Amino acid sequence: MTAESAPEPGPALPAGIQLTAPVPGWAIDADVVVVGSGVAGLTTALRCTAAGLRTVVVTKARLDDGSTRWAQGGIAAALGEGDTPEQHLSDTLVAGVGLCDEEAVRTLVTEGPDAVRRLIGTGARFDTSETGDLQLTREGGHHRRRIAHAGGDATGAEISRALVDAVRDAALRTVENALVLDLLTDEHGNTSGVTLHVMGEGQHDGVGAVRAPAVVLATGGMGQVFSATTNPPVSTGDGVALALRAGAEVSDIEFVQFHPTVLFLGAGSEGQQPLVSEAVRGEGAHLVDADGVRFMLDQHELAELAPRDIVAKGIMRRMREQGAENMYLDARHFGADMWATRFPTILAACRAHGIDPVTEPIPVAPAAHYASGGVRTDLRGRTTVPGLYACGEVACTGVHGANRLASNSLLEGLVFAERIAADIAAVAAAPRPAPPAVRPTTARAESAAVLPLIAPEARLRIQRIMSEGASVLRSATSLGVAAEALEAVYQEALRPADPAAPGKPAQPGVESWETSNLLCVARVLVAAALEREETRGCHWREDFPERDETDWRRHLVVRLGSGRALELSRTATPAFPAVHPVDPPVPREPSP
Secondary structure (H helix, E strand, O other): OOOOOOOOOOOOEEOOOEOOOOOOOOEEEOOEEEEOOOHHHHHHHHHHHHOOOOEEEEOOOOOOOOOHHHOOOOEEOOOOOOOOHHHHHHHHHHHOOOOOOHHHHHHHHHHHHHHHHHHHHHOOOOOEOOOOOEOEEOOOOOOOOOEEOOOOOOHHHHHHHHHHHHHHHOOOEEEOOEEEEEEEEOOOOOEEEEEEEEOOOOOOOEEEEEEOOEEEEOOOOOHHHOOEEOOOOOOOOHHHHHHHHOOOOEEOOOOEEEEEEEEOOOOOOOEEOOEOOHHHHHOOOEEEOOOOOEOOOOOOOOHHHOOHHHHHHHHHHHHHHHOOOOEEEEOHHHHHHHHHHHOHHHHHHHHHOOOOOOOOOEEEEEEEEEEOOEEEOOOOOEOOOOOEEEOHHHEEOOOOOOOOOOOHHHHHHHHHHHHHHHHHHHHHHOOOOOOOOOOOOOOOOOOOOEOOOOOOOHHHHHHHHHHHHOOOOEOHHHHHHHHHHHHHHHHHHHOOOOOOOOOOOOOOOHHHHHHHHHHHHHHHHHHHHHHOOOOEOOEOEOOOOOOOOOOOOOOEEEEEOOOOOEEEEEOOOOOOOOOOOOOOOOOOOOOO
């Protein structure tokens, strides 16, 4: 414990439903707390600090351990000669298959180029030509070379390095090795901070709180809900689960992008799998079957450079036709020099697993990669809970629609992080009414519902349920089986412990909290995938193989009701409705 004050009686209340956790034993006061240390979180934090706001960054591992540093391909923006934001807009809308919010995409592509230049100004070093111009490559779904990269195929690592260095230079306060637990709100439903658990390293220890009127979720994705994923172990859906418990809306969560070219390590391989970047295909690699036949040529006009959902489906179809477990990516024609200079990270990963792409095709298969949906926000990153923002993969801005265009994710994190910081600064500077008197409260509201803890042993079970029933290929049958199996996991946690039964009941702790979050997002994902009876983008229903433009060119919105029941609704159009009717979070009378 530290000498800092523990939470005092006052306006901080757990929001809605919460995890089972000890009462916070220490607290930090700030103007804004950013949860996550990828491109979205650190950009937000740096901009908030520059605006004079007391900013605290909370991150689950070390500052550079998030998903950003694993990004290989690059960052997309209209930076090349002859390219324009309109062309970038067009490619993004096509990839999103009718579900992009066009205003959000226009914001992304028009503000993107300057956001990348500011990132370069922060210290990020991208690959350049001998004349000093950015080297740009092409990836799936892009009709122009507009992907800036660094270190050949280590773009994320370079962006992470530059932002972490900038955070340290700014002496920005950070809390590492900390799992965020739940949102705190005041009596009027406005955000007032988060609770978190520090995992025994650093200045703090145990459960504490960061009290702040603005909370930014930048927690990354939820790829660990599946057995095989490109996501790091920290990607357990913590931000989406927290937001759902707090009463926020989640949208498009059924659209999980499965990267088509992940290094195939054998049937049954689980955990984080090595990614073979789309940029390899962008530089001319071909997808072939075991006989060396290029099978994407008749699937799409862009062949291997079609949008990711189309390439993943093409691979899965060929695997089914041939009874194969994988396909191959052939880039032997690159030669040793190009492999070593342009794709050194991928070359090393392949060789570490006994494959030499210089002399043999790379075995590949799709694996869970990116959540196109998440916590629903507006163009300023605001969620439906006043004072709670979301940015990056945890958020659903409407940019990605039913399928993310390659390398738009880092750009989305940059652009919307800057918008969030500007909004928080504007709210902080605006005249505010005097806060109303508040009644003393305990750390847990008596009316708050507490979720049962899920034992860590259930994690592998949840992942296998999801991979078997809600992976690339889905149907009412497979999703129904998955829903029943997930419900069984939940019901087992609700039952009182049997002294005669083997094993111990789940105890509060990082592994139980992570598993509880995984079960939460898994149940929501399956419910949404069952509801959407069509095939669109990366949501592939075998029993509804066609796209339905009449009933389903709209978004699914999910809330977790006060009784823990999921509430699903559809938007009227592909555009998102406003998140809440007033701009800044202000004191208001409680709802009846």
